[in-house]
Structures are given as structure tokens and as C-alpha cells.
Amino acid sequence: MSTVIPNHISSMSAGRLADALGAPTLEASSRASGSPLYAHLASELRRLVETGVLSSGTRLPAERALSASLGVSRVTVASAYRDLRDAGLLRSQQGAGTFVAPTARESWGSLSRHNGSGVLEFVNASPSASPLLHEAYLHAVERVRDRLPDSGYAPGGSVELKESVAAYYTRRGLPTSTSNILITCGASDAAHAILDTLIEPGGRVLVEHPTYPGVVDAVASTGGRCIPVSVDPDDPDGFVAAADLAARQSAPTLAYFMPDFSNPSGTRLPVDSRRRLSATMHRHGVLTVVDEVSADLGLDDSPALEPFGVATPARATITLGSTSKTVWGGIRVGWVRAEPSMIDRIASTYARRQLSASILDQTVAALLLDHYDEVCGARSQSLRAARDHLAASVREMLPDWSFRLPAGGLSLWCRLPTDLRSTDLVAAAHARGVLLAPGPRFGLGHAFDDHQRIPFTRALADITDAVAVLADITAAQSLSVDSAPRRPSVVV
Incomplete structure (x- = not known):
């Protein structure tokens, strides 16, 4: 089978890989596990691949070089590489070397x-359209009639929709004015605008693991790097502790969290956990981006929880949301909520990407937000x-x-x-x-x-x-x- 070699090749030296594998204790660990040395080595290499230490496209050291650094036979390394090739994690090409295989992503x-x-x-x-959507469009068409003589653009969002979004947050216990709101063409545009504004190439972003795929893609598009923090729906306190450790070790610029019914795990942080997580990130100087796309999708009469960041200074949190899951993905309306000065920065970035969301869709969203409990x-x-x-x-x-x-x-x-x-x-x-x-x-x-x-x-x-x-x-x-x-x- 031929192998496509990536255009931008990164390499892991034999010495660095040996350190990551724990060379001094490799044989002792193999004996303790009861597995052959080559199988234990393959297991440890798999761990490095699956945790992202060895990223897709990374060229591994030659068998001879790695065997020398590990102090094991070349046959042991060759057998471990062979097992991982059979498992689809590695690929080799004559004359080019052995590489970590592309991911499903x-x-x-x-x-x-x-x-x-x-x-x-x-x-x-993504669910089908809300049963209230059709009637909302009929009303919106009549409302838009008066705007037809205008250009049809509303940079930053229509006043009507920004007022509805601000009222939505105020009802939830987070006082908000229109100066705190930027309207975007969906949550994806909101996330890209935030990350494009705040992430420099090489910047690190804490993300839940597992997480929404679009987050990883958006961070990568800015040249940033995601730092995974394992999330367990049964142990929200463990996530707070893990995020604290990751912030201390990785010095991230941002954290991107979904505290309410995270995609895909369904995790929801209790009030105490989200307060401590928000305070922890603020203490480390990490700005938290909160994705609330699923925040209103409680299914078991779960009580409404306070928005993330209520108990910390306003400058510590940026929140994004949309109508895509509650109303319909066909309405491309999302928003960013932040301090006015931060909204101005993000809006400046977003203006280079998009002039305005659809006035008709914004009008529909404003109508439905005014009846959001029913929606x-x-x-x-x-x-x-x-x-x-x-x-x-x-x-x-x-x-x-x-x-x-x-x-x-x-x-x-x-x-x-x-x-x-x-x-x-x-x-x-x-x-x-x-x-x-x-x-x-x-x-x-x-x-x-x-x-x-x-x-x-x-x-x-x-x-x-x-x-x-x-x-x-x-x-x-x-x-x-x-x-x-x-x-x-x-x-x-």
C-alpha cells in the first residue's frame, strides 16, 4: 500500500521518544504487565499516538536508532512498529520512513x-425545524417589509435581535445590554471570530476531551494548538482538577468549554463545579470561551443553572450561542456575549469575514427568542x-x-x-x-x-x-x- 507523505513533516528523535516512553523502566514495566516486551512497547507507542504526543504525520525514528536509545533489540522495535502498522496507527514507505497515520478527522x-x-x-x-418556525417566518416577512428600502445590512446585528439576546441573558441572571452582544452567522462564525481575534500561531487552548470537532478545526485554522482535558460525566470535580493542572503545565491563552450538555459526552457541570472552574481559569489568567449552543436542551426537567462565569469578573468569560439546535440549523444566527471592549475587538475581526447576517433570519430569531420558553x-x-x-x-x-x-x-x-x-x-x-x-x-x-x-x-x-x-x-x-x-x- 502506498503512503501519502505529508507536506509538512515533523519528526521525533530517538532520544526524545525514548524519554517519552520511559526508557529506564520499559523492561520492568513489561515484566510487571506480563506482556512481551515488543507488545508493551507497542502499547506505550499507541498511548502516545492516542493522546496526541505523537501527532498525525510525525516521522518516527528509525528502528536501529530507537532500539539503541531504548536499550532493546532492533527486532523488538520492528515488531512493535509492525503491530501498530497492522492496527492502522502507523504507515511506512520505502526510503521515507515510518509515520503516524492520518486520523479519522x-x-x-x-x-x-x-x-x-x-x-x-x-x-x-441537528434536529428538524421547530414547529413554531413557519409562523415566525410569516410574521418576519411582514416586519421586513418596512426595511426593504434600506441596504439590508446590519453590521454587528440588528438592534431588535441584540435586544432580544440581551434580554435572554438578563432573564438567566446575567445582566446584559446590547453593547455586550455581537450577532454572527451561526455559532461556528462566532467561534472563528473569537479565536481569530485572540489566538496567535502556537497559542494553546484547553478543550474538553472528547469535544466538539469544530473547536479543534477552528483552533488549528488559527495556527493554535489544543490541549486536551479529559471529561467524565460522572466526575465533574475531576474535570476541574484536571483543567487546573493543564493550565499550570501548558500556559494556555484560552479555554474552550461546553459546561451544559457537552457535545458529545452530554456532561453538565453543577453550579459549584462551574464556579470553581471559572475561578480557576481566571486565577491562571486564562480567558474562558463558553459554548452554550446546547445550554437550553435539558431533557429531564433539569433545573436551569446560572450561566458560566457569573461569579467571576466579566472580563474572564466570553460566551457564544445560537438558535441552531433549539430552532433550526437552517437559520444561520448566532451571537457572542462579552465586555463591550472585547465585543469591539471581535467585531472588527468578524467584519473581515462577514458583513451581516440575514435580516430576515435575524427578525425570525428575535421573534422566537421572545417566546423562547415555548420553543x-x-x-x-x-x-x-x-x-x-x-x-x-x-x-x-x-x-x-x-x-x-x-x-x-x-x-x-x-x-x-x-x-x-x-x-x-x-x-x-x-x-x-x-x-x-x-x-x-x-x-x-x-x-x-x-x-x-x-x-x-x-x-x-x-x-x-x-x-x-x-x-x-x-x-x-x-x-x-x-x-x-x-x-x-x-x-x-
Whole structure:
């Protein structure tokens, strides 16, 4: 198989890699684990790849050089490299060397673009339009009639919509005026405008791990680097401690967090945890960007929680939101909330990207924000039914899969059984007409290939059909594994 060599090659020297592997204790650790030395070495290399220490495209040292630095035989290194090539984590090319393979993030390619007839699209966790949307557009058309003699542009956002967004935050306990608001064409534009304004090449950004893929892509587009902080829905306090440690060790410029029903894990930080996290970031001088796109998607009558950053100075937090999940992704309306001076900086950056969001869509958003409790109530009701249906379907047809039922959000984050990889599952499902995003799409490096996100934003019948396809694939994979001759595998 030919290997595409990246245009910009980074290399890891044998000495540096030996240090990262813990060369002095490698053989002792192998004996303690009970695994052959080559298998233990492969396991440790896999760990470095999956945690992003060895990033995609990195050229590894030659077998002879690494064996000398580790004090092991060349056969041991060659066997470890071979195991990781077989697992798809490394690729080699004659005369060029051995490289960390592209991740699912870089190679999933046409999956997200394929949306033909008969295809069940579960790549995007985006629900259908709000039942209130049609009537809102009819009213908006009449309101816009008076603006037709104007240019149709509203740089920074219409006064009407900024007033509605400001009132939305004030109702939630965060006093806000129009000077605190910038209107954008969706949350993605908001995130890009913030990051383009504040991140210099090489700048570091703390992100939850797993996280929303667009965050990683947006940071990379600025030349920045994401620093992963593991998030566990069952241990929010552990996340606060891990973020504290990462801030001390990495000296990040920003943190990008989703404290309410994080995508894809569904994690929601309790009030005490979010207060301590906000204070911790402020103490380290880290500006926190808060993504609230899912904040209003509570599904189990969860109490409304105070917005992140209420208890810290206003300058410590920038918040972004949108109507994409509560109303409809077809309305490209989002916003940034921050101190007026910061809004001015971000608006200046954004003006180079976009002149104005659609006046008609802004008018629709303003109308619906004035009836937002009704909008969110209808959305939560439909999502709750879909979540419960998906959960029941997975329990029935995929009993070896495990998940934590989220109290809000848009998807299940499922742990896969041993010997099943998300990238393989997604490829097989694609061939059967079911489109999914692979687990590594939600992390850095090759992490989360043992997880699969399934949105519950589709019709119940479509959810049933999709899970049935995954059950067929999983059963076939199990039969294949059981009947295949086994060879020593990497310990992970």
C-alpha cells in the first residue's frame, strides 16, 4: 500500500521518544504487565499516538536508532512498529520512513458530504425545524417589509435581535445590554471570530476531551494548538482538577468549554463545579470561551443553572450561542456575549469575514427568542422521546454497548465492545447507507476509536433502522473475530 507523505513533516528523535516512553523502566514495566516486551512497547507507542504526543504525520525514528536509545533489540522495535502498522496507527514507505497515520478527522472525507436518497444521515446532531418556525417566518416577512428600502445590512446585528439576546441573558441572571452582544452567522462564525481575534500561531487552548470537532478545526485554522482535558460525566470535580493542572503545565491563552450538555459526552457541570472552574481559569489568567449552543436542551426537567462565569469578573468569560439546535440549523444566527471592549475587538475581526447576517433570519430569531420558553419546551419534548427510543433500541439490539443516559443534549456517547473500532464500524455502516461520524473525530490524535456517537435528532423509525444496521455489523464483526486465527495483540 502506498503512503501519502505529508507536506509538512515533523519528526521525533530517538532520544526524545525514548524519554517519552520511559526508557529506564520499559523492561520492568513489561515484566510487571506480563506482556512481551515488543507488545508493551507497542502499547506505550499507541498511548502516545492516542493522546496526541505523537501527532498525525510525525516521522518516527528509525528502528536501529530507537532500539539503541531504548536499550532493546532492533527486532523488538520492528515488531512493535509492525503491530501498530497492522492496527492502522502507523504507515511506512520505502526510503521515507515510518509515520503516524492520518486520523479519522483527516481521512473521513466524503462521509459528511454524502447525503443521497435512501441514506440515513447521523453525522450531524441537528434536529428538524421547530414547529413554531413557519409562523415566525410569516410574521418576519411582514416586519421586513418596512426595511426593504434600506441596504439590508446590519453590521454587528440588528438592534431588535441584540435586544432580544440581551434580554435572554438578563432573564438567566446575567445582566446584559446590547453593547455586550455581537450577532454572527451561526455559532461556528462566532467561534472563528473569537479565536481569530485572540489566538496567535502556537497559542494553546484547553478543550474538553472528547469535544466538539469544530473547536479543534477552528483552533488549528488559527495556527493554535489544543490541549486536551479529559471529561467524565460522572466526575465533574475531576474535570476541574484536571483543567487546573493543564493550565499550570501548558500556559494556555484560552479555554474552550461546553459546561451544559457537552457535545458529545452530554456532561453538565453543577453550579459549584462551574464556579470553581471559572475561578480557576481566571486565577491562571486564562480567558474562558463558553459554548452554550446546547445550554437550553435539558431533557429531564433539569433545573436551569446560572450561566458560566457569573461569579467571576466579566472580563474572564466570553460566551457564544445560537438558535441552531433549539430552532433550526437552517437559520444561520448566532451571537457572542462579552465586555463591550472585547465585543469591539471581535467585531472588527468578524467584519473581515462577514458583513451581516440575514435580516430576515435575524427578525425570525428575535421573534422566537421572545417566546423562547415555548420553543425550548417543544424541542425538549421531542428530543426526550427520541433519546429514550434510541437508548431502548441500543439496549435491545446492542447489549454489549454501554452508555450513560444524558440529561440533555443531542446524542448518546457509546463505549464499544472490545475488538470493535469506530472507524471500522463507520466504514461498514457507510456501505449500508448509514452515515456516522467516527469516534476519533471528537478527540485529538487517535483517541476515542472505542466510542461511537449516535445523535437522537432523527425520526424514531430512522433511529430504529440505523441501530439495526449497527447491530448487524457488530454481529458480523463478532463472528469474524471469533473465527479468525489469533496472534499476539497489543495490550491497551
